[in-house]
Amino acid sequence: MPKVKKAAPETNLSDPQYYFNRELSWLEFNNRVLHEGVDTRTPLLERLKFIAIFSSNLDEYFMVRVAALKEQIGAQVSNLTPDGRSPQEQLDALIQRLRPMVVQQHDHFEQKLRPQLTAKGIHILNYKDLNEEQRSYLRSYFQEKIFPVLTPLAIDPSHPFPYISNLRLNLAVIVKNPDTGEKRLARVKVPNNLTRFLSFPRELHLNQNGGLSIWTGIPIEQVIAHHLEFLFPGMDIQEYHVFRITRDADLEVQEDEADDLMLAIEQELRKRRLGGSVVRIEVESSTPAAVRKVLIQEMGLESSDIYEVEGLLSLKDLMFFMTLPLPELKDPPCIPVIPPRLLRVSKLIDRNSSQRNQEDFFSVIRQGDLMLHHPYHSFTASVQQFITQAAHDPDVLAIKMTLYRTADDSPIIKALIAAAEREKQVTVLVELKARFDEENNILWARKLEKSGVHVVYGMVGLKTHTKVTLVVRQENNYLRRYVHIGTGNYNHKTAKLYTDLGILSCAEDVGADLTGLFNYLTGYSRQQFYKNLLVAPVNLRNRIVALIQREMEHCQNGNAGRIIAKMNALVDPQIIKTLYQASQVGVQIDLIVRGICCLRPGVQGVSENIRVISIIGRYLEHSRVFHFHNNGEEEIFIGSADWMGRNLDRRVEAVTSIKDPSLATNLKEMLGIMLADNRQAWELQADGSYIQRRPGSNEPEQNSQQIFMNMALKSTEIV
Structure with missing residues (x-):
């Protein structure tokens, strides 16, 4: 039975004690992600995947959320959150909560997962563990494939501290002049266009139980570190230390002052590439105090912004190992199915377009609303095919849709371009402000415009996050509207990884609502009433x-x-x-x-x-x-x-x-x-x-x- 109990009159439901902090709650979410990487019930390579996701999530958290807190602190913002914390109090609390999580992540990878990978024939080696043949191979590989790409940068009075790229691995190298005994600091950037984990050829793999290992390799930064003499000939290499920084990466676009929103965002993207202020430094635990002091001073940070790491930095790169052909170490494959009502349609997809058949997407939708549940239902055979068929159907007069995030090789974009080339009225609202997808969306917006699609960039002060499509089709003397309304992006790649719902319908009132919504998005409509939509x-x-x-x-x-x-x-x-x-x-x-x-x-x-x-x-x-x-x-x-x-x-x-x-x-x-x-x-x-x-x-x-x-x-x- 419900526990019916009226609140006492003095109960203040705005009291901070009744609210959790947003930033700390997100950390608890990421901690649950980390647990999947620790849980022994999770297949081994999937555990590596979750460790990588934890790291990738944390990078974005620092680039956006921590950066925002630091900006508020710098601006002396004193507003309190619903849970009663100032920006400084939030930053202090999240640092305290986060540090043990980072330690747990790296300890678990080094102490648990690496030995388990080794037992399965996957050897992520350290340079000190290599035999002479492997070292000889890496020496040649370094000279031919890596050395020409590297640029050592000295740090001294005539060489100011260099710009450090966001989320890239670097080596802080201490060298000594053998003639003067003077020590200097230099920086070597690990190229991001080379693979992080270098694999040995099969003949150099380690033996495992009398046979060859499945994969044997080494992190690229260790290869660079053990061949620094090529970069600093004549100097004595004293020590090296790997580090990585995280910068503020949020965009600041003043939409109401921008004559051209796309141009304004492109300018902000250039600033992002150069990078905003540094918000975090990750260093190896062995990094001496003198090197840390230089990094802190040059980055304008405090000691609390340094995160010590035991072992490898940038564990998001562990996602690489999901590419290994080892199904026994991964989740069983799940092949999306075609919803039963679309099975007949799927068998007609490859037929000559001149063959007309009553059993098409539109006739299926006319039989009743269709619910889709991705990734269990195939996105390709449902949503993507709906838009593709609309693009090629001679009776379709118009297609309108919103795009928030889409893939860089999107078949849906290609279908929309094909529709415009067939002189259909195609309108696409491309949200240029979708965080970290701005560049991709600008690229697609330009391609769509060149093909004749009417592209809208959103509304001032608002992000268009809705996921809707409206297709207008001539049927005898009647215009019928077909719609898709979903919870996820029109992205065939993430549709395999995210659970999302969508509905296909031709209900007249829903079509009318979407028509009103698109008029609101593209014109001056101030429609306030919708029959079905919120x-x-x-x-x-x-x-x-x-x-x-x-x-x-x-x-x-x-x-x-x-x-x-x-x-x-x-x-x-x-x-x-x-x-x-x-x-x-x-x-x-x-x-x-x-x-x-x-x-x-x-x-x-x-x-x-x-x-x-x-x-x-x-x-x-x-x-x-x-x-x-x-x-x-x-x-x-x-x-x-x-x-x-x-x-x-x-x-x-x-x-x-x-x-x-x-x-x-x-x-x-x-x-x-x-x-x-x-x-x-x-x-x-x-x-x-x-x-x-x-x-x-x-x-x-x-x-x-x-x-x-x-x-x-x-x-x-x-x-």
Whole structure:
């Protein structure tokens, strides 16, 4: 039974004690990622992958979030976060929490994973472990392949401290003049266009149990370090130390002052390549104090900005080992399936385009809305093929879509170009401000414009994050609108790695809503009413609050109140406060939040009816689903928006209501499967810690992602 308990009048739901810090919550998310690299139930190479993801995530965290905190501190910003912390207090807390995580990561790789790799015939060697034949090979390799690329840079009064590139490995080298005895510091940059791990030819692999190893190699920085005499002839090499820096990489574009947004962003990208201020230095633990002092002074940092590493730096490069052909050390392959209703269409894809057949994509959609669940359903055979067929169908008059992030070899972009060449009206909103995809999006925007596509760059002050497509087709004397609304990007590569949902529909009211949305995006429309869509920043915030409050009213009237919401992040204070109010009157709330969660669950009298889990697994959980019980007249939504201030107020987002009862039932079943997960789910505690669920002694393992794979396989034949 619900724990119905009204809050005492003096309860202040804005009190900082009821909120977790956003930056620290993100660190807890990345710690759960790290755990996948530690968990022995995870296949060995997959554990390396998670170690690499942890590192890559951390790089971006420093480039954006830590950099922002440092800027606030420098600007003497005194505003407090909802949890009551100043920028300096946040920075101090995250450094304290992060250091043991970094130590754990490197210790686990060096002490656990490297020996286990060796036992499987994968030898990541140190130079001191090489035999003479291997050293001779590397000497020749260095002279032929590496030496010509290197440029040693002296550091002395006539040679100022050189520019250090973001996220690149470097060697700080101390050399001595044998004639004068004078010691000098030099820097050698490890080229980023050469492979990090150099493999020996098969004849030089180590023997393992009487046979050849699977892979034997060495990090490139060690090869460079042991041939420094070629770079500093006549000098005595005293010592060398590997280091790496991280710079502020966020863009600052004043849109309202930019005459040409694309030009403004290109200028900012050039600044990013040069790099902003340094926010972190990673050094080997053996690096002496004198070298550290030089790095700190030249980078304008403090000792707290240095992170010591035992062993290899830049463990994100471990992703390389996922390319090894060792399926027994990886997750079993999962081949996306074609949704059953599209099987007939897939068999017609390669037929001559002059052959007309009633069984095409459009006829399938006319039979009823179609729900897609990636990566279990093939993105290529569904969303991509829908857009490709629209591009080539002579009855299609117009295609409109939004692009936030897409692949550098996107078949969807090629389809849109083909559509424009066939004189269809093609409009694409390309979000140039998608962080770290700006350059790729500029490239595609130019190609689309050259082909005749009408390209829009977004709205001033807003990022267009929504994932929608609208196709207008002439059918007899009637124009019919076909739509795709999704939770993920139009990217065929990430669609294999992220879990996302999408719906294909030709419902008239949904098509009308999307027409209004595109007019809002491309013209001067100020449309405020949408029949099915919740649109940010127009009505999404108010509608979400109203839906939560409706559940409260049902409870207050003696009925049940129930909310299940799945998202990537929950940060917005107003939404959190409303959820607290709902919990206080007895609404049962289950939240599936992959990453940041600033809501504190399980607090008596405030959030005791709220439970929060996070699912971290083989695929990145990326779909957003919102279910409201509504006293039995349930409503369920999917869309692109998390419950964060940026999504609700500073981005264009679209969330759609799922009207088809069978699809709504499927979504509720999906949410139930995730809530029952006891393999990849972590439960958030009232103190901010997460506890990983484990099956009981007589309880079967429930891996939600594996269950979804099995469900997809059972529904149809494998592609």
